[in-house]
Amino acid sequence: MIYKDEGHLVEAAEAYQKARIADPSYKPASEFLAIVLTDLGTSLKLGGNTEEGIQKYCEALEVENHYAPAYYNLGVVYSEMMQFDFALTCYEKAALERPLYAEAYCNMGVIYKNRGELEAAIACYEWCLSISPNFEIAKNNMVIALTDLGTKIGNPQVKIEGDINQGVAYYKKALFYNWHYADAVYNLGFAYAEMLNFEMAIVFYELALHFNPRCAEACNNLGVIYKDRDNLDKAVECYQMALSIKPSFSQSLNNLGVVCTVQGKMDAAASMIEKAIIANPAYAEAYNNLGALYRDAGSVTFAIQAYERSLQIDPDSRNAGQNRLLAMNYIDEGLDDKLYQAHREWGKRFMKLYPQHTSLGNSKIADRPLIIGYVSPDYFTHYVSYFIEAPLTHHDYANCKVVVYSGVVKADAKTLRFKDKVLKKGGLWRDIYGIDEKRVGSLVGEDKVDILVELTGHTANNKLGTMACRPAPIQVTWIGYPNTTGLPTIDYQITDSLADPPSTKQKHVEELVRLPESFLCYTPSPEAGPVCPTPAISNGFITFGSFNNLAKITPKVLQVWARIPCAVESCIGV
Template identity: 25%
Template sequence: MRPNFQRVFEQDRFQDIFEKGCLNLEAGQFAVAKNQFKSILRSKPNHSVTLGNLAICLRREGQSLVAKQMLERAVRASAINFHALSTLGNLCLDLRQFDEARQYIAMALKVAPDDPNANTNWGMLLMHDGELEKAKAAFERALELDPGHVHARTKLAICTRELAGTTEYVPEIDELTALVEQEPDNATAVAMLAHALGRDGRFSRGLVHAFHANTLKETGDSLAMLASYLCIMGEFEDSIPLYERSLELAPHQINNLKSYLFMSNYSNLIDGEGLYNLYRRIVDNIIEKRTKYTHRDHKKIAGRKIKIGYSSGDFRSHAVYFFVKEIFKSHERSNFEFFAYSNAQKEDEISEMLKQSFDHWVDVSKMSDEVMAQCIFDEGIDVLIDLAGHTNLDRLSVFAMRPAPVQISYLGYGYTTGLKEIDYFITDDNLTPAGSEPFFSETLLRVPAPAYSYQPPKKAYIDVAPLPALKNGYITFGTMSRLIRMNNDVLAVWKEILERVPNSRLRFDSRQLMDVETRELFRVRLMKAGIPAGCIELGVTETHWEGYHSLDISLDCWPHNMGTTILDSLWMGVPVVSKTDRPSMGRFGAAFMRPVGLGEYVVDDIPSYIEKAVALASDIPALAALRASLRGRMLASPFLQERLMSEKLETVYLEAMQKFEQGNRS
């Protein structure tokens, strides 16, 4: 929403300050604009238009709750302030406060029924309600009023896509591409096109448009998007300054802050201490101040079942399923009662299977943070477990309100949340050896290794293929991980390994390489890193599990080790060479391989990493024998012992509640 520039003051001195504030707001100078609007409000505290413009400043900075308060004041001061009503309705949509959104958007439409913004907001609300045909009509009406309305055009494309039952982004991208061709200097359209291309996996084209968006208009969002594109391609050197500049422009913009944290987990330019300090600096800006629940009168656990709540946006087709499936299924029911708080935006067949493992399934995807927190508190949940961390569908803002007396982070993110309201982080000695404590805001709860369960899907139960080198006559090193892990330090070491192993190849098999332009951009980067073109294999195997048939040896990355891919690789008979790095994300190799008896392939320094890879590649018979043994080792490992991890977690939950009741946690 743009600021309201209308003539609103008879006195020239107020009007002059007001217009300067509007210009600074348009230019992204939010701090200056805020001060100018506040100076007016000191003399005219109930001036509705000024309150509305101040709210836009606060919202652009990411201070959504404070912005909402300002907009409510603006509406109380003038119930016909269309800009305030429309912005407030849109903000309530963002905050999942749908009943309030409906109220304010309806009021805005009553004031200005022919405004395209109000009609677009109404369409968004109808989409939330599942009224896709009516939503489509609302977007079409908005476009009748303003054929160039960017959001109406893209929302119409999304709505049409959903009506057709497809998940493709093509209609949205086509619509935005056409708009950008018509209006090449439309910064909003260019930025939205860059974003849509990234979601569709067209990273090369997306990167071009992300650069273009920033040349047109530098905003916190556009800078963070460009930084994330560079990170995705493994190029961290230029991304950190972009993120920092983004923070200057919008210090509280939640999505940008979370992107900064998530991408920094992979950066080779930040050490463990630097990463933790970044979390400490940023997390308070992500989590807005909210009222916290107290638990002085929480019901004692003696003589009743302990209520356990799991919160995740990944209770659907997602890698998390392979780790939680057997845990949930094997949980003991005589002493525990289990609740799923699912933030999955669309449930699928995996969701339906997971429901069978819970006593209660609560869909929180359309609940505001406040409603979800109250739901958890009213249910009397004893232990609430976050399985998301700082990922797209997390609900950490709910945990910040402390709706449960004991709150724990586990599995889905693999590193600290940085949130003081989360008490514990479940781990083991491989993930977080002694001395790791300073890198976590949570207390580390170490269980006997491993700290995870793992169950491959049925489609992974295919035979391990013979060693490719026996047929090829050369060793194929490779990875099936994402490109973000392949920073310049890693590529330099892989180059040295190739030089040490004559005629060897380096294969990259990732869905991110499906796009031809992205694949060629990455090829150029590899060649700039000194890797000969003849050694490079880039591809995308249609079935993930069959991709391992082409690899002799998997090479792990650092500072963020591969995750699920390590276990998948071992399951398919491909040994992994791993180097440890910072806790805990740089120690997944140790956490996954030592419990399988493969600790000898986990090393602590680069020279040892190179020597281990070269030694493996130099003994083909031994490598073939190792390949043949790995499936059996996995089947016999603790990862596939169905009840084992459930027992460990239940012990942790009980002890944490006992400690709470003893007064050691408040």
């Protein structure tokens, strides 16, 4: 032991070897020799003689094959050499020989974590910390693994499992080991935002910034929440804070451009979105937002080009795909196949993303009341609401059951009035905002809806994903869109002979059902006041106006409008 204590490992090894030869039954000599050979191996490895170090570890195990540190140190060497299978075997043998070998469990966890086997890594860290509760490296590794597992399982952005509640549980468990780990705190904020619990999301994003003031992502996501709450000044402040941390942060540049678009600052919006694209040329959503900017400015051709660039990058981009179809209506008449084929091709691609219901539980009893469902995000002060109010109010509730699926983002007084009317008449109202469209399809199936009517088409926040699942035997589109949806799972489109004359050459995937007279029934707002005499009576002339968005005011529309005042002037002259 004197040689070993003084650091003379070679001499110590020789002494123990002689002792073993002199008395093979003397067990301590073998044990001490294994210790010295292992220490010698580590010394050689640290000196750059890795192969010789491995040799000494192996010699230690030949002398004493139950010596756990020799297995452990072999595992360390093989890990450094990236021979992880060998390393894992060595750590496992070390833990088998010494069940309280915390370091071995910790290093096993590192290998499993790097392989993406997070559950196995967490199990190893738990063993390690049960042995050594204050093992800081293991604590830190556990926090990272739990946070990664929470993101893998609970974060819809990575599209793996999508169990947000389980993800939240893992993040919280991570914070048990390190309560100020900024990544776990940030991910909790993200999870709560996905769960539409925005108050909690704000709390955790702000905590993430407290623990990591350089977390640009937290600033950006706070901006998104404030923007959705119409607090644009606060949103801009958050985006600018994110950009002060990461000047080329494409998401914040893009989001700032979106706010500028909403505010009507078109030049500033274009500048920001273009900077986002320069920072990330593969940023499909930025091209989509550039398209929205061009559309709002009335440059529909440029808008369509931007949408198509977005789709080149991300062919399954729902926003760009549907925005392109909507924009095409402004410049294509639909008398040729171009518009029809664009919708039909979109429908085919979209259908692949949604599994169809293979069996429906609707009763075959002939004289039972029909169950009719209406799905829309527009049961608020929106143009669709003025046309759906009368049908919902005057529906034949006595002979059919009505189920309203409301995807309203921000309910208002009109939403509450609609809901009250439907419930008082014996209908069912389901709030589906934030619920996955496939799950909404399951709800439709559980409600045994016979006829499902969607009221949105390719406009904002639609539920065409639900329609693609075909949860009802008969599916219909009505009111919200002037063209075919392109979805083969929608059977009928309700229209009339004025909007779609029987002689029309425009093609539809759906079968057209023409209501007599008009397919729309307008209910004016109670706040609109009484109808007054036309000002033309007192003015002596007619004033023409339009409240449409700029995208609809195309050169062809202007040509038609130009003929109207000319015709009026001609009549006046007569």
